[in-house]
Amino acid sequence: MTFHLRTLAVAATFLVAGCTVGPDYRGAPDVAGDALRTGATFSHAGEGVEAHAPGVARWWTALDDPQLTALIDDAIAHSPDIRAAQAKVRQSRASLRSHQADLLPKATVDAAMLRTRSPDLGMLTGNGSGGGRGPLDLYVAGFDASWEIDLFGGTRRAVEAASADADAASEDLADAHVQLAAEVAQNYVALRDQQASLALVRDSAQLEGEMLELTRQRRAGGVASELDVERLFTQVEQTQSRVLPLEADVIESLDQLALLTGRAPGSLDDTLKSPKALPTVPAKVAIGDPSALLQARPDIRAAERRLASQNAQIGVQTANWFPKLSIMGELGYSAFDPGHLVRKDNFSWMTLPRLQWNVLDFGRVQAGVDGAKAGRDQAQAKYESAVLTALRDADVALARYGHQRENVYRLRSVEASATRAATLTRRRYRAGTASTLDWLDAERTRFSAEQDRIAGDAQLLKSFVTLHKALGLGWQVGQTTS
Numbered sequence: 001m002t003f004h005l006r007t008l009a010v011a012a013t014f015l016v017a018g019c020t021v022g023p024d025y026r027g028a029p030d031v032a033g034d035a036l037r038t039g040a041t042f043s044h045a046g047e048g049v050e051a052h053a054p055g056v057a058r059w060w061t062a063l064d065d066p067q068l069t070a071l072i073d074d075a076i077a078h079s080p081d082i083r084a085a086q087a088k089v090r091q092s093r094a095s096l097r098s099h100q101a102d103l104l105p106k107a108t109v110d111a112a113m114l115r116t117r118s119p120d121l122g123m124l125t126g127n128g129s130g131g132g133r134g135p136l137d138l139y140v141a142g143f144d145a146s147w148e149i150d151l152f153g154g155t156r157r158a159v160e161a162a163s164a165d166a167d168a169a170s171e172d173l174a175d176a177h178v179q180l181a182a183e184v185a186q187n188y189v190a191l192r193d194q195q196a197s198l199a200l201v202r203d204s205a206q207l208e209g210e211m212l213e214l215t216r217q218r219r220a221g222g223v224a225s226e227l228d229v230e231r232l233f234t235q236v237e238q239t240q241s242r243v244l245p246l247e248a249d250v251i252e253s254l255d256q257l258a259l260l261t262g263r264a265p266g267s268l269d270d271t272l273k274s275p276k277a278l279p280t281v282p283a284k285v286a287i288g289d290p291s292a293l294l295q296a297r298p299d300i301r302a303a304e305r306r307l308a309s310q311n312a313q314i315g316v317q318t319a320n321w322f323p324k325l326s327i328m329g330e331l332g333y334s335a336f337d338p339g340h341l342v343r344k345d346n347f348s349w350m351t352l353p354r355l356q357w358n359v360l361d362f363g364r365v366q367a368g369v370d371g372a373k374a375g376r377d378q379a380q381a382k383y384e385s386a387v388l389t390a391l392r393d394a395d396v397a398l399a400r401y402g403h404q405r406e407n408v409y410r411l412r413s414v415e416a417s418a419t420r421a422a423t424l425t426r427r428r429y430r431a432g433t434a435s436t437l438d439w440l441d442a443e444r445t446r447f448s449a450e451q452d453r454i455a456g457d458a459q460l461l462k463s464f465v466t467l468h469k470a471l472g473l474g475w476q477v478g479q480t481t482s
Contacts, residue, residue: 021315025312063461064280068279076181107144107145141341155319168309178473178474180260186466193454193458205240209236211440215232231440254269278458307379327352331347333347334346390472418442422443425441
């Protein structure tokens with residue numbers, strides 16, 4: 001036992017004196033420094049935005065649409081994509097615990113009974129003494145332990161890499177929340193846009209049908225031409241031809257929302273089939289600054305964590321250059337009678353310090369180190385790309401949102417003017433001072449203006465959603481700890 005204790009003491013000394021090979025992680029590289037300096041702003045931030053920092057969760061509540069809020073909550077709770085990302089987080093954390101356990105000794109307890117009989121060798125030796133011995137019983141109980149001492153930090157680097165991978169998986173889950181919330185909102189806006197357009201087309205078809213009937217009556221009275229009747233009939237048919245494609249679009253949007261919320265097609269038809277006005281964007285949107293963008297976007301944070309993981313992998317591979325020290329020990333009892341198993345005379349023990357050093361590998365370790373360095377360089381390039389892409393996404397989204405706000409103001413002015421013109425033309429037609437063609441042209445202009453305004457409102461909402469997606473908003477800490 002004295003030798004065993006001496007061995008453990010030597011091992012502990014090696015462990016304390018051990019170093020951690022490989023480069024220490026110094027953080028992510030500086031990317032787009034001018035754009036991210038203190039006080040910097042987004043280049044193309046227009047009207048309707050504010051520079052103070054936004055929150056990271058539930059931006060959609062600013063639209064004040066309970067159905068949209070309920071859909072996003074359902075999607076986050078039931079989406080298969082979210083469950084897959086949550087499972088990935090659990091898997092990565094389990095891998096981390098496994099690597100952490102590699103730093104500790106391994107121990108096993110075993111017990112066995114051997115029952116055997118020796119063969120009769122009399123025919124071989126010429127001795128006719130009879131059969132062999134047996135049966136014989138042997139009882140064995142023991143305790144085995146082994147410990148690979150992390151002298152040069154390869155295992156510690158593996159733990160470091162696994163921890164960074166677990167962090168990256170959590171950020172991927174947060175990014176899944178961002179993407180899912182934006183996709184649900186985009187499809188919801190598309191649905192309300194399609195329903196509003198469908199209602200407008202049906203109303204226009206009904207009005208044009210009334211115009212056609214009135215013109216036929218006037219034709220019968222000799223005050224309208226056959227050409228007027230044919231023109232109106234063609235317009236009615238053209239307008240009605242738009243109904244079926246829009247109805248198909250509505251069904252597609254309903255089914256897509258069902259899929260995003262983890263439901264079967266048709267499950268949301270009863271809930272969402274009734275048309276409802278498009279939500280209204282708030283007067284101001286908080287966007288923060290470019291430096292806050294890097295802290296908010298989970299994809300950037302995930303890329304940074306993967307860079308840290310790949311940096312640690314260099315140390316894992318570098319440690320293979322150096323010796324590995326392990327200690328194995330065994331305590332056990334063996335006896336032919338179970339009642340005598342724990343007697344002192346039947347006790348045995350063994351310690352086995354073992355030093356392994358791969359002195360001839362024909363470049364395998366160097367190849368592993370070179371591969372790890374290349375992986376680190378690749379992860380760094382991906383991080384830089386993620387930062388630049390995020391800045392581009394935010395700047396483009398801000399520009400589109402600002403321009404669309406201005407466009408909506410113009411579209412509403414055009415719609416108001418076209419509505420007034422159609423009303424006046426209708427009065428003149430009934431008074432006999434305007435032709436059927438004049439009335440039809442005025443109604444076409446009104447219909448087109450109203451349709452453009454509906455599409456403009458929907459596009460503004462989609463730009464609002466895209467802006468929040470580009471800013472990396474739509475997740476919260478509690479959602480990433482599943």
